[in-house]
Amino acid sequence: MSLVTLLPFIVLIGAMFLMTRSAKKKQQQAAQMRNEMQPGSGVRTIGGMYATVKEVNEDTVLLDAGPGVDLLFAKNAIGAVLTDDEYNRIVHGIEHDLKSDIIPDDASSLTETDGSDADASAASDDKPIDLGKKDADDDAADEPAEAKADDAEPKKTDGESDAK
Template structure:
C-alpha cells in the first residue's frame, strides 16, 4: 500500500476516535449532572420549562412546575441542573447581591444622582398615563392634516387651495 492511501485512512480513523471520545465525555457529564439532582434543586427541562425537583426516583423525577402543580419527567428530559442563584435570577428575577468591597462603593450607592432623581420609582408621582394603541384616532388626525395640505381639485381641472 502506498502512503497516499494509508494517510487518509489513518486520518479518518483518528477523527472518528476523537468524535466518539468527546461524545462519551458529554454523556458522562450529563449523567453526573442528573445524578446530583436532589429535592429542592432548580432545573430546566430539554423543552425549556423551569421547575423545582420534589422527588428523585431511579428513572424519573417529580417536578413542581408552580405551587401545587406537579409532573413526572424522565431523568433524560432534564437539560440543566441550575444553581440556586441562577434559578432565582431566571425564574424570579432576583439578582444575586454582590458584597461591597470597601466603604467608598457603599457610600456611592447611597448618594443621590446629580439630576436630583434618586430612583425611577420615587420620581414617578403615582399618576399613570395610559397610551392608546388604537390607530383609528391617529389615522383620522393624519387624514385631516393631509387634507389641509393637499390642493382641492376643481371640476374644471384647475387646483385651488
C-alpha cells in the same frame, strides 16, 4: 499499497475516534449531573421549563412547576441543574447583590481624584462638544436651518409638486 493511499483513511479513523470520545465524555458529564440532583434543586428541562425537584427516582424525576402542579419527567429530560442564584434570577426575578459584579465600561474608577478636581472636570463635561465640520462661512452657521431653507426656494402650497 503505499502510505500515501492509506493516510486519508488513517486521518478519517482518527477524527471519528476523537469525535466519539468527546461525545461520550459529554454524555458521562450529563449523566453525572442528573445523578447529583437532589430534592430542592432548580432545574431546566430540555424543553425549556423551569421547575424545582421534588423527588428523584431511578429513571424519573418529580418536578414542582408551581403551586399544586407536580410533573413526572424522565431523568434524561433534565437539561441542566441550576445554582440557587441562577434559578431565583430566572424564575422569581430575584437578583443577588450585583454591585460586586459590575465592571465599569470606562476607566473613571481608575482615575478618580479628590473633590476639587472632580468639580472642575464636571463643569467642563456639562458643555457639549461640537464635532461637526465648520464651513468657511461661519456667519451662515449661526443662522437657523429653517431660515436657510426659506431663502433657497419658496415652499409650494395647494397641492403643487415638483413632478413633471
